[in-house]
Amino acid sequence: MARIRLDRLTPIVTLIVFLIIWWITPSFIKRFTQASFEEIQAPIWVASDQLETLADRAINNTKSKQELIDTIKELKRQNAYYKQIKNINENYKAEINRLESILSLPSRDRFRYELAHVIQRNMGSWWQTIRINKGSKDGIKKGDAVIFIGGVVGRIAKTNYYTSQIDLLSNHSFRISASFINDYRPLFYQGKGPDLWGQPKGRIKNAPQDLMTDSAKPLQLVTTGLGGTFPEGIAIGLVPWLEPDNTGMFQAGEVQLDKRLLGIKEVAVLIPFNRIETIDYDF
């Protein structure tokens, strides 16, 4: 009978030993290894973003002078408009502060806005995440809300010292309390990933039965402010149709999210002034 060559089994024995070691390794060691690798990679993401900026600049160099002059003119017009809005907002803010002080109310300012640049996008059926160039050194923590010009972007999923990863609102793991505009009854929103044409989608459950919508005039879905992560009234998306859910008591439907999410470049992270610390159970 031929002898079994035990030395041939070395890879399998090594693999089994590694699996056992991995299984009994304390979570803080795994977390430390992960954080170390992520911090090593952070400069690479920032450098790739710089490369993208350089490429954009090179493309801009090919544009004609007249085209650039027209763009500057348009930007000047928009700038003047936004300056006016800024002045009006400052007046409103002063008025709110005055009334708050008269009535001895607590301040309504619950968040500070940290602007960040998107340095990496992962938007497929596997993942719906983006990475930004701000991290824990800027006060960002896991669970913080992220918004952009079109409304909700998502939630901070992970922070490193220089970068953070955001779960988009189309991500399967993203859930939030929402309501329709001018209707204060809360319902349940969850990300659904992209559809066949790559458009990000979400779905809602527990919508009241008396609500009606159609694709010509879809209902606007906004945040409720419940949970405290997102302020009230931030746009989530449009709901073009509703249908009875499996319980028959409520309605469910699909949410069309802002198409600008696909090419998102700038976001604002809402950092609460009074943060409630939560325990993180990652491993």
Next chain:
Amino acid sequence: MIFDKRSLLLFASNALLLHLMLLINSSITFVGFNLFILGPLFIIAPLYLRADQFFITSLLTGFWVDAALPIPFGVVTLLMLTIGSLILLIRLRFRAEKNFHPTLLAHIANFITGVTLFYLSTGANLTDFFIPFSTSFIELIISHLALLVIAPWFFNFQRSLFSIFETKTEPESLPFV
């Protein structure tokens, strides 16, 4: 244990392919799908290196991939070591110096990894993946079509690195590891 320079070369080239994939994915968000081409990272190390060197390369590459992707830490490392160990056991049967067998293995590894990560990322039922014309299914098919071109290029690139850095260009210690 004598350190093999090829371990570092393979790790560096694997990291390069991963970052190229992520750069492309970051730039093609307007089409709404991702290229998933992790398969080639699994192959050359078990085909060319000794068992200990394969282990070091796969461990480093796995941790690197795990840190770069939004997945539970350790998943790709474990997949890489498991698939790699199986390849290492039967590597005598493969023609490592040609591209046909490595490319075939890359497709198999890519498919297994794709399905595993889809299941872990979305929390969906495993059967959901195989629904014809589901987004994930189409994405993986397109990725495998891209892999037909990328995998041979990548394996040739890794072999060229062996030549450029004047290391051993043949697979290690055949027939037994």
